[in-house]
Amino acid sequence: MESIPTSDAQLQILKQSKMFENAPKSLLTEIGGIATPVSVKADERIMEKGDKGTAMYIIIDGQVRIHDEDLTLKHLGKGDVFGEMAALDSEVRSASVTAEVDTILFQLEQNSVYDILSRRPDAAKAIIHLLCQREKSIVHDVTERSFKVRALERELEIGRDIQARFLPDSLPEVPGWEIAARLEPAREVAGDFYDAFHIRTINRIGLLVGDVCGKGVGASLFMTLFRSLIRATSLSGDFRGWTTSGAGLSGAQNGSDPNAIADRQTLEDSVTLTNNYVAWTHGNSSMFASVFFALLDPKTGSLVYINAGHEEPVIFGANGITQRLAPTGPVVGIFPNAEFKLGTVRLEPNDVLVVFTDGVTEAADVAGARYTEERLLDFFVSTPDRLPTTLISKIMTDIEAFSAGAQQFDDITLLAVRRTA
Amino acid sequence: MTSTLRIAVSQEHGNAPVTVFHLKGEIDANTQTDLESKAEEVVGSGTQNLLLDLSEVTYMGSAGFRAIHAIAGKLGDEQSTTAIKSSHLKLLSPSAEVSKIIKTLGFDSYLDIYDDIDRAVNSF
Numbered sequence: 001m002e003s004i005p006t007s008d009a010q011l012q013i014l015k016q017s018k019m020f021e022n023a024p025k026s027l028l029t030e031i032g033g034i035a036t037p038v039s040v041k042a043d044e045r046i047m048e049k050g051d052k053g054t055a056m057y058i059i060i061d062g063q064v065r066i067h068d069e070d071l072t073l074k075h076l077g078k079g080d081v082f083g084e085m086a087a088l089d090s091e092v093r094s095a096s097v098t099a100e101v102d103t104i105l106f107q108l109e110q111n112s113v114y115d116i117l118s119r120r121p122d123a124a125k126a127i128i129h130l131l132c133q134r135e136k137s138i139v140h141d142v143t144e145r146s147f148k149v150r151a152l153e154r155e156l157e158i159g160r161d162i163q164a165r166f167l168p169d170s171l172p173e174v175p176g177w178e179i180a181a182r183l184e185p186a187r188e189v190a191g192d193f194y195d196a197f198h199i200r201t202i203n204r205i206g207l208l209v210g211d212v213c214g215k216g217v218g219a220s221l222f223m224t225l226f227r228s229l230i231r232a233t234s235l236s237g238d239f240r241g242w243t244t245s246g247a248g249l250s251g252a253q254n255g256s257d258p259n260a261i262a263d264r265q266t267l268e269d270s271v272t273l274t275n276n277y278v279a280w281t282h283g284n285s286s287m288f289a290s291v292f293f294a295l296l297d298p299k300t301g302s303l304v305y306i307n308a309g310h311e312e313p314v315i316f317g318a319n320g321i322t323q324r325l326a327p328t329g330p331v332v333g334i335f336p337n338a339e340f341k342l343g344t345v346r347l348e349p350n351d352v353l354v355v356f357t358d359g360v361t362e363a364a365d366v367a368g369a370r371y372t373e374e375r376l377l378d379f380f381v382s383t384p385d386r387l388p389t390t391l392i393s394k395i396m397t398d399i400e401a402f403s404a405g406a407q408q409f410d411d412i413t414l415l416a417v418r419r420t421a
Numbered sequence: 422m423t424s425t426l427r428i429a430v431s432q433e434h435g436n437a438p439v440t441v442f443h444l445k446g447e448i449d450a451n452t453q454t455d456l457e458s459k460a461e462e463v464v465g466s467g468t469q470n471l472l473l474d475l476s477e478v479t480y481m482g483s484a485g486f487r488a489i490h491a492i493a494g495k496l497g498d499e500q501s502t503t504a505i506k507s508s509h510l511k512l513l514s515p516s517a518e519v520s521k522i523i524k525t526l527g528f529d530s531y532l533d534i535y536d537d538i539d540r541a542v543n544s545f
Contacts, residue, residue, distance in 0.1 A: 213483035214450055286490040290483070290526060309526040330527020334490050338527070358483075410482075 001038045001046065004104070010037055013060045014106070016281035018182040019130040027122050034112035039104050046083075046097040046105070053086035053093045054110040062103025066095050075100070081130055087113065088127070156188040159220065163189050166224050171196045172205055174298045179205075180388035181415040182396065184359075184408065191219025191289075192357050192411035193227045201237035202259040202266060204295040209355040209415050211310065212289045213331075222278075222287045226332065229277060230293060233270040263295045263304055264342055271306045271332060271340050278333035288333040292325070292355050301347040301419050306340045308332045311373075313355040316380045317348060352386055352418045359412035363399045366406040371399055426452035428459050433472070435543040440468040440519070441513075445477040448485030456485070460492040469509060470545040471496060474538070476514035485524055493532075506531055513541045 011032045014020050020028060037060065040046055047053055049068060049219060059080050066074040066082065073095055076082055086093050087110050114124045155351035171179045181194045191212035199206055211225055212219040232239075271293060278287070292313055294305035307313070309331035315323040347353060356376070363371040385391050392414045399412065424447035440463050444450045448456060460471065471492065477482070489510070496509035512534045515523060523529050535541035 211483070213487045214453075215484075216450075285485045285495070286488070286494065288487065288526075311525070327527060328527055330530060331486075335527070335531060338530075362482075374482075 001041050002041050004037045006032060006035070008259050010060045010104070010106070013079060014058065014211070017058055017081065018133055019081050019126050022129065023122060027116075027120060027126065029236050030116060030120070030123075031106075031108070034116065035106035035108055036067055037104060038107050039102070040099040042099055042101045042103075044099045046099060047093050049093050049096045052090075052095050053083055054090075055107050056084040056087035056110075056113065057082055057097075057104040058108070060104040060106055062105075063100045064103060065098050065100050067098065068095055069159050084127075084134075086242065087098065096335075141417075156217075158216065159186075160188045163220055163224065166227055167193065168195055170196065172198045174198075174205060176419065176421045177205070177298055177386050178418045178420060179207075179416070180392050182392050182413070184396070184412040186359065186408045186411050187216050189217055189220035190211065190411040191215050191223050192359065192413040193223045194355075194413055195227060195231060195234070196415070197231065199235060199238060199266065199288055199295070201242045202262045202295070202299070203299075204259065204263050204266075206231075206234055207294045207296060207353075207355070207415065207417060208291070209310070209313075209357065210289045210291040210293075210332075211357040211359075211411070211413070213287060215410060218287070222282075222285075222289065222333075225282075226274065226277055226291065228287045229274040230270055230291070233273045234293075234295075236265050237266075257297075259297070260302075263297070267293065267304055267306055267342060268340065271308060271329075275308075275332045275338055275340070276336055279336040279338075281353065283334060286334060288331040290331050290357075292345045296347070296417070301349075301351075303345050303347060303353070305343050305345070307343065308340055311356060311358055311361065313353060314377065315347065315351055315353050317351045320381050321377060322351070332416075347417070347419045349350070349419050349421055350382075350386065352388070352391065352416060354380070354391070355415045357411065357413040359410035360395070360399065360414065362410060363403050364406055364409065365403050365413065371402050375402070386418055388418050391416050424449050424451045428455065428461065429536075430459070432498050433538075433542040434543055437470055437514075437545045439470040439472050439542045439545050441472045441474055441538070443474045443477070447480040447482075448478055448488065449480060449482040450471075450484040453484040453488040457488045457491055460488075460495060464495050469496065471509065472511050472513055472538075472541050472545075474513045475519055476517070478516065478519055481515075481519045481522055483526070486522075486528060489528070489532070506533060509545070511535060511541055511544065512537060 003033045011028060014028050059076060059078055061078060065072055082097055155362050179196050183192055183194060193210045195208040197206045208230060212222045290310040291308040292310040296303050305325060307325050307327045308329050309327055312324040312326050314321055323345055325343055328343050330338050361371055361373045361376055385394060395414060426446040429443040431441045433441055443514055493507040493510045512532055514536055
């Protein structure tokens with residue numbers, strides 16, 4: 001910033017300034033007398049947010065940008081005034097100002113401004129006029145932004161409602177079994193999902209928990225894709241109106257449960273098709289989901305599952321934790337033709353299976369400490385509760401107590417299944 | 422609680438030139454774009470082989486793995502009908518905690534992981 005001589009042309013600009021549009025000529029001359037014309041080069045910083053400032057500026061020629069770091073708040077040009085808040089009130093600068101082109105400014109020091117204000121009511125009027133204009137423009141900006149924010153909030157609400165319908169309305173009621181689930185999104189929309197549904201053709205209960213990478217709108221779009229593909233592929237027989245599985249005939253020949261072959265095939269097909277569809281069609285998005293998908297035979301308690309890169313579900317009974325269901329393949333959606341192995345396990349009477357997402361184990365307190373898997377496992381070992389709804393509520397309460405008001409930063413999902421008889 | 426990730430870049434020469442990102446901090450939804458843009462920048466200026474030094478990464482969330490998959494794609498390992506191990510992106514010295522997540526998500530089948538920088542650099 002360097003001082004330059006005052007010219008008549010510069011004084012003419014003052015007249016065009018909104019601040020002085022009603023001011024008499026004598027005031028303009030007096031302002032011209034106390035103003036120091038300065039020139040600033042393009043990209044030169046005129047003031048820094050947080051600095052103590054004692055001068056205000058009138059733009060005689062050029063253009064400046066009012067900004068907070070990279071965020072531009074406003075562009076100002078010829079006749080516009082800035083820096084008056086700090087200059088009049090001895091406050092620190094509320095924003096930074098940078099010249100966008102070579103610019104000429106009138107610099108008015110606080111002392112000179114106060115001096116004129118104490119002598120000339122018309123100067124006070126000009127300042128009041130400026131401040132009123134400023135307030136009007138702030139109210140206008142705030143109103144406009146509030147409308148935009150409200151419109152966005154409405155869109156998110158619609159998204160949240162639609163997404164909620166991608167979760168089951170109700171969970172299957174199966175004699176001898178209790179099933180409960182809960183999803184607490186960290187934001188308006190979630191990347192986690194769960195499902196539980198009856199596959200009639202093979203008489204199995206599909207149990208699904210998934211977690212799409214990342215969070216927010218992007219993750220929620222993929223959540224609908226993953227959930228729909230897995231449900232559609234595993235229910236394809238039901239959708240065709242079949243009453244028994246195609247594999248039933250061949251399986252029946254050796255006397256075993258015909259569906260014991262069909263359920264393995266259904267599970268493998270569903271996860272493989274979903275994986276290859278997303279990897280081939282949306283591979284460029286690099287979006288994946290960890291998925292635990294299991295088919296439960298409600299008659300025998302036998303569970304066949306694929307754990308695709310998901311947190312290890314827990315099975316616990318009267319004697320504590322009996323099983324962890326480790327991954328049998330990678331996450332779904334980015335590795336074409338990935339191999340997913342099948343795991344099998346049997347749920348005995350009073351056994352509880354709990355499937356959860358990392359939003360549980362990674363829930364953080366204010367200091368950043370995490371809930372951890374150890375704490376969750378301790379909970380299962382020590383709790384006397386076995387009823388899935390109660391269990392889930394109590395885990396949620398324990399997470400809330402642990403986080404103690406810290407902001408939830410990931411979706412939390414829990415699905416619990418108990419064999420009662 | 423805002424996560425931070427510092428990225429220091431060095432150039433190594435084994436059988437081929439290798440760019441190494443020495444990462445410090447957390448790779449999560451907040452910082453994954455920093456990692457991706459830095460990778461985009463070096464790939465744009467000619468990097469063909471990238472080694473991610475994870476020794477000082479204290480946390481890696483799923484968003485970080487998404488970034489890793491995207492970077493492998495930028496290095497020319499994408500759109501195969503069968504996923505194969507990336508020959509242009511490798512990992513160095515993840516902590517026990519980060520290793521566990523890599524294994525759970527199954528990324529260890531698709532990325533080579535080394536504990537020794539010389540061996541890692543010479544593997545390209």
